[in-house]
C-alpha cells in the first residue's frame with residue numbers, strides 16, 4: 001500500500017463530488033489501496049459518504065448503487081434470484097452469487113469492494129461487467145456539469161482497463177430492467193487454477209427465441225452475441241468473427257494464453273447456449 005496523497009474528502013452531497021485538481025474518486029479502495037497511487041493523483045473523494053441506498057427493486061426493475069459492496073449485492077439481489085434455473089420473478093438474478101465469486105476476493109475485500117469500483121476499473125476479469133451486461137443494465141453516470149447520462153454496461157468497457165467515463169464522472173448506479181429480472185440466465189467461468197483469476201467468463205440470458213451471450217475476461221472488452229436458441233452453428237460463426245479480428249482479439253496475461261482463452265470461451269459459450277435452450 002502506497003498512500004502518498006495529501007487529502008481524502010468524504011463526499012456527502014452532489015456538490016462534494018466535483019473533483020478538484022489532482023483528485024480521484026474512492027469506492028471501497030480495494031484496488032486504489034493495493035496499487036501505487038496513479039501519477040498526478042494527490043487526493044481522494046470518498047463516495048461511500050453519499051449514503052446511497054445499496055440497492056432497491058420495484059416494478060421498473062433493480063437499481064444498484066455504485067457504492068453497493070459486493071457483499072451487499074450477494075446478500076441482497078443475489079438472494080432474490082434463488083438457485084439458478086428456478087422460476088420466479090427474479091430468476092435472472094440467480095447468477096449474481098457466481099459472478100461475485102468469480103472475483104475470488106477474500107471476504108474482507110468483498111465487504112468493501114464496490115460495484116461501481118469494479119465497473120469503473122474496466123479490468124477484463126471485472127465480473128460485474130459480465131453480470132450487468134447479461135442483465136441488459138444501463139449505468140447512470142453523473143456528469144461534472146450537474147447532469148447525468150446513461151450508457152449500456154455492455155458499452156462501458158472499451159478496452160483492458162479503459163472505460164467510457166470522462167474525468168470527474170461518477171458511476172451513480174446501474175439499472176436492470178424489470179423484464180430481464182424474470183428471464184433465465186446462465187454463467188460459466190474458466191481459470192487456470194480452481195481459485196485463480198477468471199480467464200474466460202460467459203454470462204447469458206434467454207430472450208424469447210434468442211439468447212444473448214456476453215463474453216468477458218478472455219477479451220479486452222465485452223462482446224455481446226445474440227444468437228437463436230440452440231443455434232450452435234451461428235454461435236461458432238460469431239466466435240470465428242472475433243478470432244478474425246486479429247492477434248489482439250483475445251486477452252493475454254499470466255492468467256491464460258490467447259489460444260487457450262479462445263478455446264475455453266468457445267466451450268463455455270456453447271455450454272451456456274445449451275443451458276438456455278428448451279422452453280423459455
Ligand SMILES: Cc1cc2nc3c(=O)[nH]c(=O)nc-3n(C[C@H](O)[C@H](O)[C@H](O)COP(=O)(O)OP(=O)(O)OC[C@H]3O[C@@H](n4cnc5c(N)ncnc54)[C@H](O)[C@@H]3O)c2cc1C
Pocket residue numbers: 024025026027028029030031032033034047066067102103104105106109112113114115116117118119120121123124125126127169170171172197198
Ligand atoms: C485480492 C484481490 C483480488 C481481486 N480480484 C479482482 C478480479 O478478479 N477482478 C477484478 O476486476 N478486480 C479484482 N480486484 C480489484 C478490485 O478490488 C475490484 O475490481 C473491486 O471491485 C474494485 O472496487 P473498489 O470499490 O474497491 O474500487 P476502488 O479501489 O475504490 O476504485 C477503483 C477505481 O474505480 C474508480 N471508482 C470507484 N468508484 C467509482 C464510481 N462510483 N464512479 C466512478 N469511478 C469510481 C476509482 O477512482 C478507481 O479508479 C481484486 C483486488 C484484490 C485486492
